[in-house]
Amino acid sequence: MNFMQAVQVCLSKYVDFSGRARRSEFWWFALFQVIVSLVASFLGDIVSAIAGLALLLPAFAVGARRLHDIGKSGWLQLIALIPLIGIVVLIYFWVQPGTSEANAHGELVA
Known part of the structure; x- marks a missing residue:
């Protein structure tokens, strides 16, 4: 996936929490988020x-x-609420x- x-x-x-996402889908979207955030930050606080x-x-x-793809529950994202350790895990x-x-x-998703 490109x-x-x-x-x-x-x-x-955007609100479909079922199914699976491959690594490429997840990380490309993460890069997209970073790019959008950088551009939006230059345009102002409200746009950001x-x-x-x-x-x-x-x-x-x-x-x-993405968590479903490795056989885990999507609710595990809540682990990020634990300072430092959560996001690393x-x-x-x-x-x-x-x-x-x-x-x-x-x-398996193509």
Whole structure:
């Protein structure tokens, strides 16, 4: 999956917390978020806040689908609320390769 495909899929599934997302989809969308945040920060605080809010649900959704790909619950994103350790553990989960067969969250995504 390339950059544009990942962004299109994540924005079209902006509130779809079911299914699976491959590593490439997740990390391309993360790069898109960083780029949008940087550009929006140069345009002002209000634009930056609007951009952040607009990408909040798609980020949670793709994060949940990414965790589903490794066979974990999307609710594990709440571990990020634990200072320092939580986000490190979450990043560790996000970089793991997905399962190659179907799991409780669905079939393998192309």
